Amino acid sequence: MNAAGSSGDRIAGALFLLVGIGAIWHAWSLDVPFAADPVGPKVFPMVVGAILAIAGAAILLRPDRVEWERGDYGRVILVAVASLVYPLVLDPLGFVPATTLLCFACAKAFRGPTLGSAIASVALAGSFLLLIDILLGLPLPRGPLGI
Amino acid sequence: MEALSSLAFGFSVAFTPFNLALALAGAALGTAIGALPGIGPINAIVLLLPLCFSLQLPPESALILLAGIYYGSGYGGRISSILLNIPGDPGLVMTTLDGYPLAQQGRGAAALALSGIGSFVGGTLTVVLLTFLAVPIARLAVSFGPAEYVALMVLAFALLATMGQGRTAKTWAAICLGLLGAMIGVDGGSGVERFTFGSLELLGGIDFTTLTIGLFAVSEILVVAEGMRSGSVSNLGAGSHLKLRELVACFPAMLRATGIGFFLGVLPGTGAAVASALAYTAEKRVSDRDGTFGKGDMRGLAAPETADNAAQTASMVPMLALGIPGSGTTAVMLGALLMYSITPGPLLFTQRPEIAWGLIASMYIGNIMLLVLNLPLVGLFARLLLVPNWILFPGVLGLSFAGVYAATNSTFELLLATGIGIVAYAMRKIGIPLIPMLIAFVLARLLEDNIRRALSLSDGDVLVLVSSPVAILFWVLAALTFLVPMLAPRLGRRIRAMSDSEAS
Numbered sequence: 001m002n003a004a005g006s007s008g009d010r011i012a013g014a015l016f017l018l019v020g021i022g023a024i025w026h027a028w029s030l031d032v033p034f035a036a037d038p039v040g041p042k043v044f045p046m047v048v049g050a051i052l053a054i055a056g057a058a059i060l061l062r063p064d065r066v067e068w069e070r071g072d073y074g075r076v077i078l079v080a081v082a083s084l085v086y087p088l089v090l091d092p093l094g095f096v097p098a099t100t101l102l103c104f105a106c107a108k109a110f111r112g113p114t115l116g117s118a119i120a121s122v123a124l125a126g127s128f129l130l131l132i133d134i135l136l137g138l139p140l141p142r143g144p145l146g147i
Numbered sequence: 148m149e150a151l152s153s154l155a156f157g158f159s160v161a162f163t164p165f166n167l168a169l170a171l172a173g174a175a176l177g178t179a180i181g182a183l184p185g186i187g188p189i190n191a192i193v194l195l196l197p198l199c200f201s202l203q204l205p206p207e208s209a210l211i212l213l214a215g216i217y218y219g220s221g222y223g224g225r226i227s228s229i230l231l232n233i234p235g236d237p238g239l240v241m242t243t244l245d246g247y248p249l250a251q252q253g254r255g256a257a258a259l260a261l262s263g264i265g266s267f268v269g270g271t272l273t274v275v276l277l278t279f280l281a282v283p284i285a286r287l288a289v290s291f292g293p294a295e296y297v298a299l300m301v302l303a304f305a306l307l308a309t310m311g312q313g314r315t316a317k318t319w320a321a322i323c324l325g326l327l328g329a330m331i332g333v334d335g336g337s338g339v340e341r342f343t344f345g346s347l348e349l350l351g352g353i354d355f356t357t358l359t360i361g362l363f364a365v366s367e368i369l370v371v372a373e374g375m376r377s378g379s380v381s382n383l384g385a386g387s388h389l390k391l392r393e394l395v396a397c398f399p400a401m402l403r404a405t406g407i408g409f410f411l412g413v414l415p416g417t418g419a420a421v422a423s424a425l426a427y428t429a430e431k432r433v434s435d436r437d438g439t440f441g442k443g444d445m446r447g448l449a450a451p452e453t454a455d456n457a458a459q460t461a462s463m464v465p466m467l468a469l470g471i472p473g474s475g476t477t478a479v480m481l482g483a484l485l486m487y488s489i490t491p492g493p494l495l496f497t498q499r500p501e502i503a504w505g506l507i508a509s510m511y512i513g514n515i516m517l518l519v520l521n522l523p524l525v526g527l528f529a530r531l532l533l534v535p536n537w538i539l540f541p542g543v544l545g546l547s548f549a550g551v552y553a554a555t556n557s558t559f560e561l562l563l564a565t566g567i568g569i570v571a572y573a574m575r576k577i578g579i580p581l582i583p584m585l586i587a588f589v590l591a592r593l594l595e596d597n598i599r600r601a602l603s604l605s606d607g608d609v610l611v612l613v614s615s616p617v618a619i620l621f622w623v624l625a626a627l628t629f630l631v632p633m634l635a636p637r638l639g640r641r642i643r644a645m646s647d648s649e650a651s
Contacts, residue, residue, distance in 0.1 A: 038607035052323035071373035087561035103541035112537025138553035
């Protein structure tokens with residue numbers, strides 16, 4: 001399935017325009033008690049914000065018709081949600097359980113068989129702990145289980 | 148022959164057992180990761196970057212390791228391009244045109260050997276050129292003041308926007324986003340917080356490893372999850388091995404491609420994708436008398452492979468001599484140097500020769516090591532193609548996050564990486580290029596510092612930016628780069644067609 005449309009470009013252009021104006025406004029409103037140089041920290045973000053706003057306006061006014069393939073957004077959302085939850089559970093659960101859950105969700109998103117995904121997830125999480133924490137000596141968070 | 152004695156010094160750095168082992172480990176790891184389908188060189192280097200930092204290697208060793216990963220992943224990427232028809236990065240698209248047909252004809256092994264030799268030729272010849280050219284260029288650049296640097300960086304951005312992939316306005320937007328992203332945190336000159344929105348975690352700015360993992364690793368997984376790419380592995384083939392006659396027939400193509408790759412690689416913003424596309428097109432024009440290109444012609448494989456590697460190596464010239472990266476991977480290496488508080492640029496050759504020359508020497512070693520490693524072991528690496536997606540991508544995601552955590556010790560950075568990844572995914576969907584954003588992020592500090600330094604010297608007079616002949620030259624070139632495609636749309640379309648490559 002292919003969909004052609006310019007709404008993606010219009011949204012992006014409008015967002016860039018807003019971010020550009022926001023950057024100018026933010027830099028304008030900075031309170032600078034002391035600056036070592038005559039320019040100070042305001043000018044550069046304002047110039048960059050202005051260029052971004054111009055580029056945004058150009059995209060908004062003359063959007064490309066982008067053809068994109070419509071894929072399986074359910075899988076994208078599953079991976080994104082798992083990645084957003086992961087940092088929240090990493091400290092309470094510990095590295096290996098949290099990473100196993102992350103890998104399992106991701107494996108299911110890539111249509112892995114349930115049992116195989118479970119085994120692979122545990123193996124991946126365990127081998128990362130072994131490699132990074134134990135072999136390379138970079139501490140990863142350990143949960144109540146000690147792993 | 149000052150260059151030769153400096154090079155000898157570089158070899159004395161690179162030939163320590165520790166650094167040799169790092170180069171070998173980097174090359175092997177890079178090849179293995181690059182061979183995984185859909186994981187290109189930039190992903191490979193990004194994936195291993197946090198681990199390199201956390202190990203606290205001395206800077207020259209870290210660069211040697213990163214460079215090893217870089218070449219290795221280029222070699223590995225060829226395996227999935229030729230056997231699976233899945234190019235891991237834009238520079239490898241042209242490789243699939245004649246490489247995959249060769250694999251289908253049962254000559255996968257010969258194709259891989261040829262691409263390895265082509266890369267070796269392109270890489271090695273370019274390193275030789277680099278050895279003799281880097282210092283003269285750096286010496287020219289030593290006289291540059293802040294004003295010239297500002298103009299040079301603007302020229303680099305203009306080249307990126309005009310010659311790179313994607314629409315000009317979108318590339319400028321990406322550059323601005325990169326610059327703004329780099330401003331997050333406390334401003335060094337005044338102690339003022341910018342764009343932190345009251346967040347304590349953002350005071351120190353966005354961590355470089357977090358940014359690269361988010362931009363490339365996370366967004367890549369989301370893209371693949373959406374429309375799963377799959378392919379069937381071609382047989383590596385019991386077909387006949389590469390014959391000397393075939394190899395000799397490819398040498399003229401390799402030499403031409405090295406020239407094209409070198410010149411395009413030195414320019415900031417063009418990089419390997421344009422070089423390999425142009426080399427393929429040029430070779431087709433010169434040699435394709437019987438219409439065999441695209442159906443498994445050896446020369447059609449050798450040309451883009453050689454140009455790709457030549458351009459990748461040549462992109463080290465502006466990175467080392469000027470401190471301005473021309474490609475995504477050199478931007479990562481520059482970011483790595485900045486994390487060691489080393490300012491790359493013309494003075495690197497005199498102040499930290501062990502870094503500059505150690506890296507150059509390690510490129511010679513790396514190229515040879517890869518050839519030695521790959522010709523016999525290619526079958527082993529090719530097996531990595533059989534790893535199913537549902538093990539591969541969870542593994543990449545888990546390793547990315549573990550790496551970010553190891554480098555930053557903060558779960559906030561993991562959230563940030565995911566957030567950046569989701570934004571980057573959306574940007575890729577609508578054709579906003581990510582590499583210019585990364586380059587801008589790396590250059591932002593340097594650009595702003597130089598603007599402020601120039602204007603301090605002149606007491607705020609903006610005209611100082613156009614006060615010297617060299618600066619004026621750069622501004623004029625930048626303006627021309629920006630304006631010519633607008634005034635001459637046909638030329639602009641041709642440049643764009645080149646970079647988008649005729650394959651797509």
